[in-house]
Amino acid sequence: MTTELRVLDPAEWDKWYAVLELAFGGVAEADEERKLWQELTEHDRFLGAWDGARCVGTAGAFTFRLSVPGGAVVPAAGVTMVSVAGTHRRRGILTSMMRRQLEDVRSWGEPLAVLTASEPEIYGRFGYGVGAYAVRATIDTHRVRLAVPEGTDGVSLRVTSPTEALDATEAVYARLVGARPGMLERRPGWERLALLDPPADREGASPRQCVLAERDGEVVGYAHYAVKPEWSFAGANGSVSVHQLAGLDPAAEAALWRFLCSVDLTSQVRIHSRPVDDAWQHLVTDVRRCEPTVRDALHVRLVDVGAALAARTYQTPVDVVFEVADAFCPWNEGRWRLTGGAEGAVCVRTDAPADLALSVRELGAAYLGGVSLVSLAAAGRVRELRQGSLVGASVAFGSAVAPWLPHGF
CATH class of the missing domain: 3.40.630.30 (Gcn5-related N-acetyltransferase (GNAT))
Incomplete structure (x- = not known):
């Protein structure tokens, strides 16, 4: 070269x-x-x-x-x-x-590198594993209804522009970052990404709008959306595209979904990227009519295995030795002992016999808790060297909520 x-x-x-x-x-x-x-x-x-x-x-x-x-x-x-x-x-x-x-x-x-891939097959050979997925769907609002939780009627809604609501929406976003793995803490300047709305990219839809969910004078949620008017001989058949939605509690989130599903002159709500365990799937009366589709979202690469594994906590106590293969970043190769639990963890090099053998790609896939080591083992990508170690490690690595990347970069 x-x-x-x-x-x-x-x-x-x-x-x-x-x-x-x-x-x-x-x-x-x-x-x-x-x-x-x-x-x-x-x-x-x-x-x-x-x-x-x-x-x-x-x-x-x-x-x-x-x-x-x-x-x-x-x-x-x-x-x-x-x-x-x-x-x-x-x-x-x-x-x-x-x-x-x-x-x-x-x-x-x-300790970590992350990316979104235009062609997912490229990055596995560099040690990246798919660590978070996203759901897209189209809710048929003529056939699907919402069953909202108690307290939803106590949330008031106010439509404004994304620019005018920026401080309030960023405050809501900041409160949610630590609650779900895979979210990015917003650095200065990145708040402007949510305001990007070039007319050429709208495909006939309106400029982006913002609806705020409020309770007792406090903003407890928001949604960025656009409306695309369409008409047939039978009448209006428009759609609502959801670009962002966040709520601090179930009632706030449900109020936002109910509003989006009832916008005048529309019959569809298009969801472009939401967590795989997102609450809307349990609010709708017929999820089949929403045609949910899952795709890869965030690819994760452990750059420093020891530091990365020690930076997160684990659902249950864990004491496991990994034999890690990483030809692309040889400083990660070898045996690592991970010990810890819900309060923290330590991961250091060891000469002890390995319990599980895998590559850094599998560690990246499992890192955020959305992909189980058991499922990777079923595909032949993790080998259990000590009987009984796989299930315990897999449970420990899990997350109570699915990881999700809220926006691209």
């Missing part, structure tokens, strides 16, 4: 970003979207592969803090904007960027 890999120079950002846009189809983004990503770019954490004066590869890593089981928020590199020019495929450019990036993340003291 004759290309040079180097940290992104701010003066080269436009040229660098043009390579990324071309790799994703060549459709230029709206000016406001492009401007936001430029402002959020942390240049010393972004890489470019250069063939002379020509940029042929891109990769970046945002500075994030990610919620993990137990409620802690852990430093994590948000891997993003990865591309290789079509003219320079199969030359090892992607592999070199991934290796350099993980070495950098380790040097920054961040």
Whole structure:
């Protein structure tokens, strides 16, 4: 390979970003979207592969803090904007960027790297496992009703604009971060992502709107949504697209769903990404009519096995020795003993016999508690070396609520 890999120079950002846009189809983004990503770019954490004066590869890593089981928020590199020019495929450019990036993340003291994948099959070979999934669905509001919990009628609703409600909605979001693994603590500037609404991306829908749920003068939930009017010979057949929804309690959340399912002149509520255990599935009278579909969302990579496993808590007491394979990041290879429980954990190197053998990819998949070690073992990806160790470790790694990534990056 004759290309040079180097940290992104701010003066080269436009040229660098043009390579990324071309790799994703060549459709230029709206000016406001492009401007936001430029402002959020942390240049010393972004890489470019250069063939002379020509940029042929891109990769970046945002500075994030990610919620993990137990409620802690852990430093994590948000891997993003990865591309290789079509003219320079199969030359090892992607592999070199991934290796350099993980070495950098380790040097920054961040035990985790996470990403969303345009092509999920790519990242497993670099040690990423799918650690969180998301549900999309379409609620047929002509046929489906909601059975809301007690207290829902005590929640008042107020429609406003996302911009005017930003402080209130961000306060609600911040209170929820530690309650569900996989959520990102919002860093300065990232609140603007929720306000992005280029007209070209609306596909005939209205500008985004916001509805606030309030009780006793306090904002206890919110939803960002858009309405797409449609008409047939029989009458109105519009749809509501739900972009964000958060409630601090069941009644607040149910009030928001009831409002969205009763918007005038609509017959569908389109849900684009919600947790796999989201409450709406138990509010609807007929989930089959909602056609829920599950897909991968957050891919997780343990950059420092010991630090990552010690950063979260465990549902039950655990004392297990892992034999970890990690050819891409050899500093993780070998045996690690994890001991801990609901109050905390320690994970250190050991010479003790291994109980379970797996790769770092499986640890990433199980890390947030949404994928069980038992299910990975059933696929042949975890081997039980000491009888009885698998089930105990699998239960300990679980989470009471499913992990979920609330927005992309």
